[in-house]
Amino acid sequence: MVIPLMLNGGGAPAMRTAATSELNFLLKLYQNLFPLWTFPFIPLIVAAFFQSLAWLSGPNLFQTYSLLPRLGIMWLLAGGEYLFMMPTMNAGIEVLGMREPFLVVIYQVITLIVFMFVDLFVFKKEFKLKYLIAFVLLGLAVMVVYL
Secondary structure, eight states, rough: OOOOHHHHHHOOOOOOOOHHHHHHHHHHHHHSSSGGGGTTTTHHHHHHHHHHHHHHHHHHOTTOOOOOOOOHHHHHHHHEEEEEEEHHHHHHHHSSSHHHHHHHHHHHEEEEEHHHIIIISOOOOOOOOHHHHHHHHHHHHHHHHOO
């Protein structure tokens, strides 16, 4: 069974490729856990969390490690990002018919928001007014791409 198309930031027709059946299977698994309207947001939030840890963990958590072990840990965390982000992007485009610019902008916004929360709450950095200004500008960017 093919999952029906949803509102997708532009209404692009879904593509069909050799991976479509596997991507449909992943979306069915996803629907067993979450409502489909939460896709691609939840997997992209998880991917962004892994990305933020990969970027920030080296200088913040592994200061006593030499460079090669530190890089190895950071690359393992970055691998977690790709395990969530790549199937999400592919399923969004190929199965649900989402447009690439929409997914890219949404992922960047999610990444920056998660990055800020990880920086503030995991690594205890201070909040700055420029973060709030960036949120407003990101919201405008999403509105422009979505329209």
